Amino acid sequence: MSLKKVHDEQPKEFKFSNENSKKAEEILKKYPENNKKSAVMPFLYLAQRQNNNWIPLAAMKYIANFLSMPYISVYEVATFYTMYNLAPVGKHFIQVCTTTPCLIRGADKIVKLCKEKISPKQNELSKSGNCSWMEVECLGACVSAPMIQINDDYYEDLDEKSTKNILDSLIEDKPLKPGSYRGRANTSPEKKQTINGENHA
Ligand code: FES
Incomplete structure (x- = not known):
């Protein structure tokens, strides 16, 4: 996707939905008050879920504000991990x-x-x-x-x-x-197999 297109797709504002705000409060309880920025990764994940599986810049700013941390630090985390999508992806x-x-x-x-x-x-x-x-x-x-x-x-x-x-x-x-797509149950063998006479299929 071109930079221009990514830019065009960026929403001006972002905030957690009511449901995600509640989840965010629950997540924060897992961290000491003076280390709430540790919640940045689950917060980015919540934002991605809420925004059709990608994280806009507005969400990073929102999270930075929420966790009282510099925007650039949120950006560094979001750009480091490939699980965070920073541009629109398919449904x-x-x-x-x-x-x-x-x-x-x-x-x-x-x-x-x-x-x-x-x-x-x-x-x-x-x-x-x-x-x-x-x-x-x-x-x-x-x-x-x-x-x-x-x-x-x-x-x-x-x-x-x-x-x-x-x-x-x-x-x-x-x-x-x-x-x-080879019909295996989880990672079990495809056909009945025995090891020392025991059935391991
Ligand atoms: S190499 Fe493809 S799942 Fe590990």
């Missing part, structure tokens, strides 16, 4: 793991499909306007490589066919279910 936000275990199991093919079906560039909205994608480092599900995260859910054990089906379902706004 269906696809994160493709391209770290080594996923890569050697075909993550490059998933990236290719995202470029074809969603957008040639990362962090750009699809023609349908409801999806965007980006490459990320290991999402901690290497045992189910290759995998992608869509919003809060993991889609695992993918291949080209299953990825195509998943991406098509997002474009049509009818997302398929998360989980293993």
Whole structure:
């Protein structure tokens, strides 16, 4: 997304909804009064949730005020962690793991499909306007490589066919279910297997 577009999308104001204000007060109780700035990360997360999965500059200023800390310190935290989105993302936000275990199991093919079906560039909205994608480092599900995260859910054990089906379902706004696409329950073996005579399936 161009800087101009990001600038155009920035709302002038931000404040927590009533529900999130209550959550913010609860979060603050976890920290000593003189260290309330420690709540900056959960506050950024709340702001992202409230604002269609991205954090505008106005939210960072609001949080800085709320926690009595410099705006630049909030900005530093928000820009350091890739889990915080600083520009609009799709309603269906696809994160493709391209770290080594996923890569050697075909993550490059998933990236290719995202470029074809969603957008040639990362962090750009699809023609349908409801999806965007980006490459990320290991999402901690290497045992189910290759995998992608869509919003809060993991889609695992993918291949080209299953990825195509998943991406098509997002474009049509009818997302398929998360989980293993090789039919595994969590990370259990695919077929009944025994170790020393015991069934571990
Ligand atoms: S390498 Fe992809 S989840 Fe760990």
